[in-house]
Amino acid sequence: MQACRTENEICLPDSDLPRVVVIGGGFAGISLIKQLKNKPFQVVVLDKNNFHQFQPLLYQIATSGIEPGNIAFPLRKMFKGYSNVYYRMASVNEIQSESNTVLTDIGTIEFDYLIIATGSDTNFFGLKDVQKHALGMKSIQEALDIRSIILQNLEKSVVTCDDVERDALTNFAVIGGGPAGVETAGAIAEFKKYILPRDYPELDASIMSVYLIEADDELLKSMSSKSSENSLKFLNKMGVDVRLNNMVKSYDGLNIKTNKGALLQARTMIWTAGVKGNVPTGIKKQNITNGNRILVDDYCRLKGYENIYAIGDIAAILSENYPNGHPMVAQVAIQQGKNLSSNLLLQLKGRGMSEFKYKNKGSLATIGKRRAVADIGRLKFGGYTAWLLWSFVHLISISGFKNKILVAMNWAWSYFTYDKGNRLIIRKFK
Template identity: 45%
Template sequence: MATIIDNSRNAKIAETGQPRVVIVGGGFAGLELVKALRGTELQVILIDKQNFHTFQPLLYQVGTAAVEADSIIYPFRKIFDEQQNFYFRLAEVQSVDTVNQMVETSIGLLRYDYLVIATGATTNFYGDEVIQKNAISIKNIQDALALRNTILSNFEKALQIDDDEQLNSLMDYVIVGGGPTGVELAGALSELRKHVFPRDYKELDFIKMDIHLIQSGDLLLKGMSAEASQKAREYLESFGVKILFNRKVKAYDGYTVTLDNGDTLITRTLIWAAGVTGAPIAGLRKESLLRGNRLQTDEYNRITGYQNIFAIGDIAAIVTPDHPEGHPMLAQPAMQQGKLLGENLKRLIKNQPLHPFHYHDKGAMATIGRNQAVADLKIFKKEIKTQGFVAWFIWAFIHLISIIGFRNRLFVLVNWIGSYFTYDKGIRLILGKPKENIPVEAVTEKAVG
């Protein structure tokens, strides 16, 4: 059943007489699609609630003060300033009317000939609103800045605390999820603990700073090789990270973490990296939604039940025998789908047959610390597994060349070089508000009472 939409207002984007493609979301998938449609006889409209693209793989480095926020974001209008058929609007999509082919946004209605959902994924708290309220996720630049502000503010507050439990609650960190984000965050925090924080906060004893990594299964970096998983574990344990396998967080009230076996941990900062869920749009058929809120598509990324509505990237699930729940929610499948859909839309307007999507897995990587990373690469159908300095160098090189904009690449490179030789993280600035859970005073009064 179609959503009823108020047609009394329209977004001010003039018709050009060309078929109109409306793309919702400017992540890796949406970006590649816009690029692929350059110079075509299509009017390309990108809608996003931010006016910039975020290089998400380095969000954790913003959160741990390794790089500045503006080094991993880039304005859409700057990226496509020479693409004549490109239009951008800063807006939030609220629903879609699939019968009248209209998208309702916060700035009005947009007609489409072809609609592409590239909304990506959001943090999955598995329905626990209390954890969602108190934990810090790391899916966008605002999350990363909130994490940085929280980490630094915690130590500023710790300087004024005498009570041991209160002190530990500010200095200890709990990370939930043993995937790449969780592993990389744990490694970055452990390097800060060893090389940076003792110089900044000389009055504090950082032997008391505990970093817990909670993983629901018995392996880190699920999806990577056994060698990568084991090596990541060895690196983290050598850094003093306490890994709790086969454990789940049952509750978190902003102060006490309760695990499924009844154990508790005390922390004011719980970082949630335990999973993601799709971010669908209201108005689409509920039958098209699969587990994890992903939209089921055919091999051409066309959403089941529609002829002119597509989904690409994390939100899309092309179900195949090799990928029964869709392809991995990673940058590479998203970019490949965006590029292919661009080619297929060109074929579509010329009444040419479409090409099916085939995922070319190039491997996966994760960095744990200086000179310590793991990489499972697939080059010319050969699998290459490497760890240590070589993996770390490959990780750094690939991420550096993938960042958009020469200025951003240069700034990140300068920060990395400085950090490599000095063991320093130079962007320890509190800009904005930290994540506030239970005030220190309230917990202290509660303990005294």
């Protein structure tokens, strides 16, 4: 039976079980919930989206490779058969830790345990003009905006008689030389090589330029130097103009200025240069650390609380090996979710909890559809084998059997035909 204890409370079935409220159905949230299936907790998942999204392939939506539905999975479908799990579509506005209550746009909810798994958002480092004019890539909605702007600007370039404006419309600037930036720049370069001549025969393909702008002196800083060098080599081969040692300082929608002065004019800027934690209102200042992440102990618990935890991108466990917290990657989120679920079960049995220990399974980044770089333990390699490994790892990680098949079919089609699937402006951007 549905029950609301107070007028403004979100309706949920009556239960004597301790209530675990999970904010966020991302990698961390779903990994935790999967382990709590049919266990003696009432688990309530709150997410502003009714789907889980596989962020590592957002760049393929942005560059017309795959469809949004291929990397999204409905949360209600995901938890079908979980008799103790309830999804509520809600945007969390505030956490009131003293009264164990969460305030959302659909009402309030009380918790016995609270798990904050709200992930991260784009960090524009306080550059207001950049934030206004550049596009972040943290969600399916934003990836679709990027797809629209790329296609819209190409359409505009076909009809303009102004040579300078045509140049700006066909210059694509990707900011940030991490995996997302490298992968996006590679995919746009492939678009230029294979799609532009087919779809836009009236444009001289050489007019389109792809820039990758990085503040540091190398790409893929978090990977080995061999992978950094390989990625630069692969991108250069694909015609991407990589500008290292250039920190973007301003962008007015046309002019890009870096620490070295005016760099170029581009109507499209894709910003992948940084992320920061998505901290809900109500978390005390002393619980927030570098990168706007929530400071937690080795059990992912907030200091000063017995029943409030944070996992995934939002959480930072500071240690000697990870002085700024663990890397903001899917494996950390998944492993923290698993560790915390088993700790909640241990607590129920009155047993001690186990500390979170990260097992680094390696890093991969793809550059176009035939090359990738890989750091797996002591093995550092690049090229076709790394690309096969990248494809396999990503395919098995996507949620849903149908999605795996659809993505595999899209990739196979693109591999053999050099074509991309979906050059659709689903909704116009601005």
